[in-house]
Amino acid sequence: MQIQDLPYKxxxxxxxxxxxxxxxxxGRNQLGGQVKSMLWGMxxxxxxxxxxxxxxxxxxxxxxxxGTRLLYAGGLILLxxxxxxxxxxxxxxxxxxxxxxxxxxxxxxxxxxxxELGSVLTRRVAAGEVVAVSTGDVEKIxxxxxxxxxxxxxxxxxxxxxxxxxxxxxxxxxxVAIGFPVLAxxxxxxxxxATRRADVQREKAGHATExxxxxxxxxxxxxxxxxEELFLRRYREASQEVRRAAVRxxxxxxxxxxxxxxxxxxLLLTVVGYGAxxxxxxxxxxGELVTVxxxxxxxxxxxxxxxxxxxxxxxxxxSAKRAARVLSLRRTTTTTGVxxxxxxxxxxxxxxxxxxxxxxxxxxxxxxxxxxxxxxxRLGGHPVTDGERPADGSANGAAKxxxxxxxxxxxxxxxxxALLGGVPLDELPLDEARAAVLxxxxxxxxxxxxxxxxxxxPSSGAVSAEEALxxxxxxxxxxxxxxASADDGGDPMETPITERGRSLSGGQRQRLALARSLVTDPxxxxxxxxxxxxxxxxxxxxxAGVKRLREERTxxxxxxxxxxxxxxxxxxxxxxxxxxxxxxxxxxxxxEPRYRAVVTxxxxxxxxxxxxxxxxxxxxxxxGHARRGEAALVDAEESA
Numbered sequence: 001m002q003i004q005d006l007p008y009k010x011x012x013x014x015x016x017x018x019x020x021x022x023x024x025x026x027g028r029n030q031l032g033g034q035v036k037s038m039l040w041g042m043x044x045x046x047x048x049x050x051x052x053x054x055x056x057x058x059x060x061x062x063x064x065x066x067g068t069r070l071l072y073a074g075g076l077i078l079l080x081x082x083x084x085x086x087x088x089x090x091x092x093x094x095x096x097x098x099x100x101x102x103x104x105x106x107x108x109x110x111x112x113x114x115x116e117l118g119s120v121l122t123r124r125v126a127a128g129e130v131v132a133v134s135t136g137d138v139e140k141i142x143x144x145x146x147x148x149x150x151x152x153x154x155x156x157x158x159x160x161x162x163x164x165x166x167x168x169x170x171x172x173x174x175x176v177a178i179g180f181p182v183l184a185x186x187x188x189x190x191x192x193x194a195t196r197r198a199d200v201q202r203e204k205a206g207h208a209t210e211x212x213x214x215x216x217x218x219x220x221x222x223x224x225x226x227x228e229e230l231f232l233r234r235y236r237e238a239s240q241e242v243r244r245a246a247v248r249x250x251x252x253x254x255x256x257x258x259x260x261x262x263x264x265x266x267l268l269l270t271v272v273g274y275g276a277x278x279x280x281x282x283x284x285x286x287g288e289l290v291t292v293x294x295x296x297x298x299x300x301x302x303x304x305x306x307x308x309x310x311x312x313x314x315x316x317x318x319s320a321k322r323a324a325r326v327l328s329l330r331r332t333t334t335t336t337g338v339x340x341x342x343x344x345x346x347x348x349x350x351x352x353x354x355x356x357x358x359x360x361x362x363x364x365x366x367x368x369x370x371x372x373x374x375x376x377x378r379l380g381g382h383p384v385t386d387g388e389r390p391a392d393g394s395a396n397g398a399a400k401x402x403x404x405x406x407x408x409x410x411x412x413x414x415x416x417x418a419l420l421g422g423v424p425l426d427e428l429p430l431d432e433a434r435a436a437v438l439x440x441x442x443x444x445x446x447x448x449x450x451x452x453x454x455x456x457x458p459s460s461g462a463v464s465a466e467e468a469l470x471x472x473x474x475x476x477x478x479x480x481x482x483x484a485s486a487d488d489g490g491d492p493m494e495t496p497i498t499e500r501g502r503s504l505s506g507g508q509r510q511r512l513a514l515a516r517s518l519v520t521d522p523x524x525x526x527x528x529x530x531x532x533x534x535x536x537x538x539x540x541x542x543x544a545g546v547k548r549l550r551e552e553r554t555x556x557x558x559x560x561x562x563x564x565x566x567x568x569x570x571x572x573x574x575x576x577x578x579x580x581x582x583x584x585x586x587x588x589x590x591x592e593p594r595y596r597a598v599v600t601x602x603x604x605x606x607x608x609x610x611x612x613x614x615x616x617x618x619x620x621x622x623x624g625h626a627r628r629g630e631a632a633l634v635d636a637e638e639s640a
Contacts, residue, residue: 012029012105016325019319021324022320023320026105026320027148030098030101033098033149036094037091037149037153041149041154043091048084048301049160057069057072060290061287095146095149098148102142106141106323129206129322132206133319137319143312143315150308158299161295162177165292168291173292176267176292176295182263184306187307191256194249199318200249202315202319204238204241205245206322260303264296264300272293275289276289342435343421344523346421347524347556352577352578352579354379356555357570360555362570362572363557363571364557364571365598365599366574367575368577371574373558375574378417379437379526379556380437380526381434382439420437435523436523438525439526442528444510448499449496452465455468460520460521463520465515468516471515472518473534473538474508479492481497482495507534510534514527514531514542518549523553524554527556530546530557530559531561543567562585562600571595573592581594
């Protein structure tokens with residue numbers, strides 16, 4: 001694989017049982033590039049070591065006053081110099097290619113897993129950890145893959161030098177053959193503490209990244225409540241912890257570097273002292289002593305790769321462990337291989353009992369707001385099951401409750417997945433499931449780019465961008481974008497939108513995200529609180545626009561707003577994770593006290609008092625609510 005061939009058509013199925021296994025899998029998939037890099041590295045490093053022969057021959061030729069041999073020695077040194085230049089150039093080229101292609105493979109795997117999991121990912125892994133894995137961790141993993149081939153070349157070179165010196169000059173060669181393994185293995189006792197310190201540093205750095213990411217994402221809210229200084233202080237403390245951990249790690253690596261300098265120096269002193277004695281005794285020549293000495297000096301170059309691979313492994317192992325943790329998360333699926341085609345019909349969740357009839361506008365009201373998001377994901381084919389539990393076993397309260405329910409459901413034999421037209425969504429391939437049911441969560445993300453690019457997404461083609469923007473009541477958003485790009489022609493569709501839509505208000509971001517969902521025109525559209533950040537009059541117009549545009553299409557809205565609920569064809573009230581009542585908004589207001597308490601925000605005492613009132617009598621609060629809803633709906637109808 002060359003850089004120009006990226007991206008991979010298929011990055012493969014990684015071994016994510018551990019960080020070490022993931023690194024091995026990655027190296028195995030880079031085997032061709034590793035072999036090339038190792039061969040070029042051997043040419044480079046063996047040529048460097050062989051310079052000692054040229055130098056030794058030259059010195060002995062001078063001692064013997066042999067001009068011909070001196071000329072041959074010079075030619076050998078020139079040849080080795082050219083070989084070193086070629087090997088070094090190609091080694092760098094192939095090693096960097098290994099680094100980049102390995103990093104690209106990991107990034108593709110992460111992107112594929114992110115697209116597969118969707119919004120479930122950030123509930124199981126902190127957003128800061130995902131950022132850390134996809135940036136700094138990817139580089140460190142690539143560094144290990146790059147260093148691996150150089151290390152392999154260094155091992156072969158050291159073996160060649162040891163064997164060659166034993167054959168060339170046994171008396172000194174044996175000393176070198178004993179000394180080199182000691183030099184290579186001397187740092188092994190220091191690696192475990194160095195690795196542990198590197199793990200601590202990575203953990204603290206990931207925490208700091210997560211804190212920074214969360215702070216930036218909520219900066220507007222922090223400014224509103226005056227919490228900037230608190231979060232700034234927390235980040236300072238986290239940053240100082242990272243600094244202290246980095247210093248502790250650096251101290252250990254400086255000790256390893258010192259050992260790598262001290263021991264080769266002692267070996268050189270031993271070779272020089274013993275070699276000088278052998279020379280004085282006439283057992284070896286001056287040229288042979290110079291050759292062995294030069295070989296030991298030049299062998300320091302491949303020996304440095306032992307330190308590099310140790311450092312690369314200690315830094316990449318925790319990075320690979322975190323990457324493996326993210327990549328091990330899977331979409332729960334029981335795909336059977338049966339070709340269902342494009343499913344259609346009623347959407348049914350067997351665990352809660354929620355049914356969304358085909359072609360109807362269904363509203364779902366949950367007594368527990370956290371459970372609403374979990375249920376919305378279930379309806380979209382993202383069940384929160386034990387297979388999707390975070391690696392640390394953590395889960396929020398709503399997710400834990402659903403896990404308990406699913407465990408019971410599995411034991412009783414009921415299907416754990418939502419059904420669309422009787423087809424379990426978890427038995428569909430991911431692309432078909434996503435095309436059939438689209439879920440917009442409470443906090444949709446707007447990617448940077450122009451408005452036209454934001455709305456240029458896979459869709460049925462039945463809904464135009466203009467129709468979607470009109471239904472989502474984005475007139476003020478278009479006006480603001482046109483004003484922002486007045487100097488460039490004032491075309492709102494070509495106006496850039498900043499990352500996550502931070503240049504827009506919360507309500508404007510929410511409506512643009514709704515317009516994007518409407519453009520896709522899926523078989524089933526599930527919206528989780530799509531109008532929570534807009535005023536009541538705008539909310540009524542948005543609700544009317546969505547219902548009009550989604551006519552004869554299945555739409556499920558999780559909301560507690562009376563304006564949305566009054567427009568729904570049917571309302572499902574979910575309490576304690578089970579359907580408690582079904583009817584129209586007005587029917588449930590009159591006949592279901594728990595529903596009325598959630599929708600009108602009544603206290604328990606108020607709800608109990610109204611429960612004892614005559615059946616069918618509207619309370620003052622209900623009448624006032626109805627009047628406010630009717631007024632907003634009249635405005636919406638007049639606008640339409």
